[in-house]
Amino acid sequence: MPEQNEPLKHGAEEPVHDVAVLGGGSFGSALAKVLGENGHRVHFWMRDEVQAEEIRTTGINSRYMPDVVIEGDILPTTDLGSAVNKAEIVFVAIPSKAFRAVIKENSGNFPQGQIVVSLTKGIEANGFKLMSEILQEEIPQCRIGVLSGPNLANEIANRELTATVIAAKDPQVRNKVQDLLGCEYFRVYANVDIYGVELAGALKNIYAIVSGLASALNMGENAKAMLITRGLAEMSRFAVSLGANPMTFMGLAGVGDLIATCTSSKSRNFRVGHAVGQGKKLDDAVAELGQVAEGIYTLELVKERAEELGIYMPLVRGLFEILYGDAPISAVINKLMMSVQNSDVEFILPRTVAE
Ligand SMILES: NC(=O)C1=CN([C@@H]2O[C@H](COP(=O)(O)OP(=O)(O)OC[C@H]3O[C@@H](n4cnc5c(N)ncnc54)[C@H](OP(=O)(O)O)[C@@H]3O)[C@@H](O)[C@H]2O)C=CC1
Ligand SMILES: O=C(CO)COP(=O)(O)O
Numbered sequence: 001m002p003e004q005n006e007p008l009k010h011g012a013e014e015p016v017h018d019v020a021v022l023g024g025g026s027f028g029s030a031l032a033k034v035l036g037e038n039g040h041r042v043h044f045w046m047r048d049e050v051q052a053e054e055i056r057t058t059g060i061n062s063r064y065m066p067d068v069v070i071e072g073d074i075l076p077t078t079d080l081g082s083a084v085n086k087a088e089i090v091f092v093a094i095p096s097k098a099f100r101a102v103i104k105e106n107s108g109n110f111p112q113g114q115i116v117v118s119l120t121k122g123i124e125a126n127g128f129k130l131m132s133e134i135l136q137e138e139i140p141q142c143r144i145g146v147l148s149g150p151n152l153a154n155e156i157a158n159r160e161l162t163a164t165v166i167a168a169k170d171p172q173v174r175n176k177v178q179d180l181l182g183c184e185y186f187r188v189y190a191n192v193d194i195y196g197v198e199l200a201g202a203l204k205n206i207y208a209i210v211s212g213l214a215s216a217l218n219m220g221e222n223a224k225a226m227l228i229t230r231g232l233a234e235m236s237r238f239a240v241s242l243g244a245n246p247m248t249f250m251g252l253a254g255v256g257d258l259i260a261t262c263t264s265s266k267s268r269n270f271r272v273g274h275a276v277g278q279g280k281k282l283d284d285a286v287a288e289l290g291q292v293a294e295g296i297y298t299l300e301l302v303k304e305r306a307e308e309l310g311i312y313m314p315l316v317r318g319l320f321e322i323l324y325g326d327a328p329i330s331a332v333i334n335k336l337m338m339s340v341q342n343s344d345v346e347f348i349l350p351r352t353v354a355e
Contacts, residue, residue, distance in 0.1 A: 016041055020083045020090040021044050024052070027093040036072025036073060040180060084106065091117050091119055091147070096120055096131065114141075115176055118145070121294055130199065145168035149189075150259065195243055206295045209319060210227055213273040213277040214277070216273070217329065231315055238311050271285075282324075318335070
């Protein structure tokens with residue numbers, strides 16, 4: 001593995017690109033680090049001047065990534081307009097609840113044709129909008145992409161081998177992102193199914209919470225495999241009914257991210273589920289986490305949407321009853337286990353029995 005201070009990718013012959021990363025949390029920091037190490041000039045926007053000054057002077061983001069030095073030509077700033085204005089490409093890692101507000105307030109600063117890539121794995125409550133749709137609405141002058149995959153921020157920041165997916169209709173957008181981000185420890189695969197890649201990233205957070213619960217209850221490996229696989233069946237059923245391509249769920253953004261987050265306590269969503277499984281109240285579990293766990297909001301929105309559309313999502317319903325309805329976990333598990341037995345892969349054998 002490469003040593004910390006060793007330059008990774010960039011040779012003198014490769015051009016330096018000005019890029020912007022919006023959001024000074026775990027994932028923004030991890031991506032800024034990759035881009036910095038790849039030799040690019042990174043305009044790294046965050047809203048907190050104290051945090052910006054700390055990164056400027058020490059290279060450390062002590063709140064979100066205390067053990068990592070963000071090296072390279074990193075320019076932390078609280079001036080979003082100037083960060084965006086100087087950049088060829090912008091990566092947005094703002095939690096879904098604040099995503100639209102930040103983009104909308106600064107929409108005039110994004111130049112015509114600029115590439116803007118969402119890293120955010122969530123859904124907007126009002127109208128069930130995905131982040132790419134928000135970008136399309138607020139900055140239609142830009143070319144849009146979505147990055148998603150099994151991408152635990154800390155592992156990337158520690159240069160552990162990782163792959164991700166860039167989804168965009170425009171091949172130039174896909175190529176550019178592959179070129180800027182790819183390096184010895186980070187591979188970028190491509191897809192055109194923006195909606196599928198984006199929905200996969202948001203939906204898997206729900207099943208990471210379920211898996212955290214299962215882990216706290218010391219369930220066996222069979223049970224964990226059942227939950228992950230039925231989670232995959234459920235999320236692809238939902239996404240396909242909204243227009244996504246089912247094959248996307250076979251890829252890194254689907255099954256790949258599901259494996260990473262459903263099997264690891266490095267996932268914040270998994271940790272929230274684990275804490276609830278140990279008897280903590282949801283609010284306490286979230287407060288203790290101190291970082292975003294998008295799945296708890298996505299759960300409410302997906303449950304509502306699935307009911308509106310008549311989509312069968314028993315894991316979503318069960319988790320909702322536990323987190324928001326105070327239902328006993330054992331009763332929910334029993335109901336799930338005793339429900340009608342049905343098709344394994346419904347794209348081969350359609351589900352025939354009404355639940
Ligand atoms: N961490 C990970 O492993 C991965 C995360 N993601 C996704 O990336 C997105 C961001 O997550 P992540 O970085 O981990 O989250 P964190 O909880 O680590 O950090 C959240 C960041 O968002 C900032 N923020 C919150 N509200 C606002 C606002 N109103 N205006 C400006 N900035 C705001 C916070 O700033 P402040 O500190 O000032 O509150 C902080 O910098 C999420 O959707 C997540 O699902 C995707 C892949 C991997
Ligand atoms: O999306 C992630 C990894 O791919 C991060 O998951 P958490 O938000 O649960 O930490």
